[in-house]
Amino acid sequence: MKSYRKELWFHVTGRRAFINITPQVEECLRESGIREGLLLCNAMHITASVFINDDESGLHHDYDAWLERLAPHAPISQYRHNRTGEDNGDAHLKRQIMGREVVVAVTEGRLDFGTWERIFYGEFDGNRRKRVLVKIIGE
Template identity: 30%
Template sequence: MRQEQTSFGVSSGGATLVEITDEIDNWLRGTGIVTGLVTIFCRHTSASLTINENAAPAVRRDLLRWLDKAVPKGSHYEHDDEGPDDMPAHIKSMLTGNSLTVPVSGGRMALGTWQGIYLVEHRSMSHRRNIVVHIIGE
C-alpha cells in the first residue's frame, strides 16, 4: 500500500458551490495509484464538501436556497461574532459535512456519470478555503 497527500486552496466568491472534481482527479492521476480510497477534507467550520449532480446548474441554486430556508440568517443566534451569517454557516457545515471518502478504480474516482465534488461556501463574503486530499492504495 502507498499513500500520497496534497492540499490546495479554493476561492469561493461568497455563498456558492465550487466544483473541485477536476483538480482532485488531476492530482490523483499523478500519484500513479490505481485502486484505493481517496479522502477529501475541508479545513473550515463554515464551509463543507458534498457530492452532487454536476450537469444542471439549477441543482446548485436549489441546494443553496434549501440550505438558506432550513438554516436562515437572523438575530436569534447567540454566536454572531462575524455577522448574521456566522452561526448559520456553522450549522450548514455540520449538516453537510467536512469530509468525503470516494473509492478509486482504474486510477480515477469511482463517481457516477453526473456526480461532482463540491466545496460548499456557506458565508456571504468571499473566502479562500483549504482542502486536504489523501489517497491510500496501490
C-alpha cells in the same frame, strides 16, 4: 501501500458558493500514481463543506435556497454563536447539513463514480482563503 496528500485552496468572493472541484481532485489522483485505493476529500474549515452530487445549476440553486430556509443568515441575532462578534452562525449549521468530507473508491486509476456524481466544495462564509485536503491511499 502508497500515500499522497495535497491541499487545494479556494477564495470565494461573496458569502456562499458551490464549486465543482472534480477536475482538481482528478489531477491529484493522477499525481499520486495510485491505481487502486481510497480517496478522502475534506473541507479544513468549519464553515465549508465537501459533498458529492450532480453538477446541475438548478440543483445548486435549490440547495442554496433550501439551506437558506433551514439556517437563514439574517437576522444574525438569532444565533447565540454570533454573540461572540461573529456573523456566521448560519454557516456552521449549513456545513453540518452538507457534510465535512467524502470518500471515493479509486479503481484502475479513476474515481469510481456513479453516472452523474461529481465532488463539490461548498462555501457558506466566504471572502477569505480556505483549504480542502485530498488524501489518497492505495497501490
